[in-house]
């Protein structure tokens with residue numbers, strides 16, 4: 001497995017090797033073991049993930065000011081963020097990099113195609129740490145596995161992660177659930193997953209046909225029902241919490257997503273702890289249950 005600290009750093013325009021940065025572990029005032037969607041939806045996506053040794057953002061799709069304020073509301077300072085992990089190069093996942101990556105210098109973790117997409121989007125290149133889709137790497141106390149998802153850009157990914165004894169899953173922006181996605185999200189303890197739309201509402205909306213085709217297509221977004229089928233497949237007694245994300249503002253509602261998914265799971269006698277992440281509201285943080293530490297005993 002690759003240690004991210006050992007990965008090469010490149011300026012994506014010239015291939016020039018950049019100096020190492022931020023290798024030093026910080027001393028945190030507070031340990032937050034958990035995650036918290038700060039914003040979720042087509043206007044911008046950003047999730048905070050905190051472990052004993054790392055504070056990272058997954059995507060940076062809202063402004064720096066909004067990110068700063070939302071982080072402050074959960075007791076985290078934006079200056080403490082160690083890195084920003086990027087799923088893909090659509091604006092609703094990267095537009096906040098403008099200040100956070102370029103001006104503040106927070107390292108960006110992305111695969112090569114996404115890094116190129118970011119550089120093209122901003123016509124400028126931030127500090128990248130490049131990972132390879134399909135290859136697990138370490139970042140501090142996290143083992144991160146980026147996996148391919150079907151979406152309409154060059155190399156979009158979801159993430160499955162290992163943290164202590166836990167498995168975490170983060171997966172949005174996918175047109176359908178592939179067998180790889182199912183495999184990667186199996187056995188997760190905590191899951192953040194897309195429930196984008198109800199196809200009926202997409203058809204009924206006033207959006208242009210090209211939009212409808214994209215959202216409903218194989219490289220668009222996941223419907224509530226497809227999300228329910230995925231949850232049915234991967235559900236297991238250890239799945240402690242599922243947060244539904246990236247809901248369409250026009251073609252879904254919180255109530256509709258929860259009702260569709262609960263009804264489907266109910267038919268299979270599955271009852272999951274579900275909640276919904278919204279666009280403008282910071283979600284309730286999810287705190288990881290890490291299990292009691294067993295004290296050392298002298299014999």
Ligand SMILES: [Zn+2]
Nearest residue numbers: 042090092173
């Ligand atoms: Zn998106």
Ligand SMILES: [Zn+2]
Nearest residue numbers: 088090151173
């Ligand atoms: Zn996207």
